[in-house]
Amino acid sequence: MTTALITGATSGIGRAMALALSEAGYEIYALGRNEAALESLRAERPGITPIAVDVTDREAMEAVVSGLHVDVLINNAGMMPPLGNFADMKMADIDTALEVNLSAAIALTRLVVPQMRERGAGHILFTGSSAAHAAFANIAVYSAAKAAISGFAASLRVDLSQYGIRVTEIVPGRVETQLYKDILDAKARAAMYAGNVAVQPEDVAKMVVALLSLPAWADVTRFDIMPTRPTSASGSK
Ligand SMILES: NC(=O)c1ccc[n+]([C@@H]2O[C@H](COP(=O)([O-])OP(=O)(O)OC[C@H]3O[C@@H](n4cnc5c(N)ncnc54)[C@H](OP(=O)(O)O)[C@@H]3O)[C@@H](O)[C@H]2O)c1
Numbered sequence: 001m002t003t004a005l006i007t008g009a010t011s012g013i014g015r016a017m018a019l020a021l022s023e024a025g026y027e028i029y030a031l032g033r034n035e036a037a038l039e040s041l042r043a044e045r046p047g048i049t050p051i052a053v054d055v056t057d058r059e060a061m062e063a064v065v066s067g068l069h070v071d072v073l074i075n076n077a078g079m080m081p082p083l084g085n086f087a088d089m090k091m092a093d094i095d096t097a098l099e100v101n102l103s104a105a106i107a108l109t110r111l112v113v114p115q116m117r118e119r120g121a122g123h124i125l126f127t128g129s130s131a132a133h134a135a136f137a138n139i140a141v142y143s144a145a146k147a148a149i150s151g152f153a154a155s156l157r158v159d160l161s162q163y164g165i166r167v168t169e170i171v172p173g174r175v176e177t178q179l180y181k182d183i184l185d186a187k188a189r190a191a192m193y194a195g196n197v198a199v200q201p202e203d204v205a206k207m208v209v210a211l212l213s214l215p216a217w218a219d220v221t222r223f224d225i226m227p228t229r230p231t232s233a234s235g236s237k
Contacts, residue, residue, distance in 0.1 A: 001025065001026065001027045002025070002026050002027070002071045002072065003026065003027045003028075003029065003068070003069055003070055003071045003072065004018075004021050004026045004027070004028055004029070004070075004071065004072035004073075004074060005029040005031065005065075005068060005070045005072070005073050005074070005112070006018050006021075006028065006029070006030055006031065006074040006076055007031045007032070007055050007074065007075055007076050007077035007104075007105075007108065008031070008032060008055075008076040008077030008078060008127070009028075009030035009031055009032050009038075009041065009050075009076070010030070010032030010033070010034040010037035010038055010041065011032070011034070011037060011177065011178045012175065012177030012178055012179065012201050013076060013127060013172065013175060013177060013201045013204050013205070014030075014032070014074070014076040014077065014127075015030075015037075015041060015201065016200075016201035016202045016204065016205040017074060017076065017201075017204070017205045017208050018030045018041060018045075018048055019041075019044065019045055019048075019205070020202065020205035020206065020208070020209050021072075021205075021208070021209060021212070022045045022047055022048050023045075024209050024212075024213075026072070027047070027049070028045075028047070028048045028049065029049050029051055029064075029068060029070075030042075030048050030049065030050050030051065031051045031052075031053055031055065031064070031077070032050075032052070032053075032077070033052060033053070033054050035050075035052050038050030038051075038052055051064055055077045055100065055104040055105075055108065056099050056100060056103075056104050058107060061104075061107065061108055061111065062111060065108070065111040065112060069115070070112050070115065070116070070122070071116075071121070071122060071123070072122070072123045072124075072125070072212060073108070073109065073112045073122070073123070073124045073125070074125045074126075074127070074208070075104075075105035075108060075109065075124070075125065075126045075127065075149075076125075076126075076127040076170075077100060077104065077105075078100060078101050078127060078129075078179070079096070079097065079100045079101065079179075079182075080097075080139070080142055080179050080180055080182075080183060081093040081094070081096065081097040081141060081142060081183070082183050083138045083139065083183060083184075084138050085137075085138060086140040086141070089140075089141065093141075094141050097141045097142055097145055098141065098144075098145055101142065101145035101146065101149070102145040102148050102149060102152075105126060105149060105152075106152060109124060109156070112124070113160065113165070116160075116163065116165050117160070117163045117165065120163055120164045121163075121164045121165065121216065122160075122163075122164070122165040122166070123165070123166045123167075123168070123212060124153075124156065124160075124165065124166070124167050124168075125167075125168045125169075125170060125208065126149050126150075126152075126153050126167075126168070126169050126170065127170045127172065128146050128149045128150050128153070128169045128170060128171050128172075129142070129143075129146040129171065129172060130171055130172065130173045130224065130226065131143040131146050131147075132146035132147040132149065132150045132171070133147075133150070133171065133224075149169070150169055150171075153167050153168075153169040153222075154169070154221075157219070157221060161219070164216060166216070166219040166220075167219065167221065168211060168219070168220050168221060168222065168223070169221065169222040169223075170204065170207075170208070170222075170223060170225075171222060171223065171224040171225070172199065172204055172224075172225050172226075173199065173224070173225065173226035173227055174192070174193075174198055174199065174226075174227055175198065175199045175200065175201055175203075175204060175225075176193050176198040176199070176200055176201070177201055180192065195229075195230075196227065196228075196229040196230065197227070197228075197229070198227050199225055199226065199227050203225060204225055207223055207225060211223070
């Protein structure tokens with residue numbers, strides 16, 4: 001059975017990908033910190049293996065990966081630091097945003113690449129963001145991390161294509177998830193998605209299932225998925 005390790009699988013896009021890929025016949029290793037959410041994922045789809053871990057814990061991540069055969073790696077875990085002008089940002093929020101959104105994904109990729117190279121096959125995906133490719137106010141460090149993910153994915157593809165390893169950058173615009181749960185109250189979040197139909201996590205998951213089903217010689221290097229109509233004045237992330 002083809003295996004897929006998915007970070008940020010307790011919620012939103014990662015959870016939808018875990019369910020859709022499990023449905024499509026993949027063996028899923030679902031990573032996240034929220035143990036109740038991992039348990040609910042397993043209850044919904046008993047074939048999924050939940051793994052409680054913080055992606056920024058290097059030692060724990062090494063222990064997780066050392067025992068696993070990984071055909072597909074989806075670096076999806078991410079967080080949004082408090083919205084606001086960069087001039088007012090706290091250093092601790094900058095560090096966390098870079099660690100979770102960027103360094104953890106690079107570190108995990110480093111752990112998984114050797115086994116893929118040995119097998120001459122594999123697929124590594126990154127959940128980037130439209131914020132990597134256009135300028136938006138109040139998210140400078142998040143944008144920087146996602147732009148770095150984009151550059152990393154592009155260069156990684158050049159390094160790894162000779163080993164038959166595919167690399168895909170997923171570029172979502174605004175998707176209706178819990179991404180803003182720690183920084184906006186429920187009313188502000190509802191307003192963000194109000195007015196029109198937002199992209200749903202399941203929509204992103206469908207694209208991922210489709211691109212993974214292509215033959216090994218075809219690599220979808222990047223796909224963008226945006227709300228057809230803007231869901232609020234600022235439109236994206
Ligand atoms: N929603 C959007 O509009 C949008 C747009 C563009 C890109 N994205 C990107 O999509 C990805 C998924 O986000 P989402 O929108 O689905 O938001 P979400 O519902 O908040 O999911 C975020 C996931 O990341 C995990 N995570 C965060 N910090 C972690 C840590 N330190 N260790 C382990 N897991 C951690 C969370 O799991 P635990 O809390 O259980 O650890 C959760 O499963 C992110 O990379 C985000 O930047 C989202």
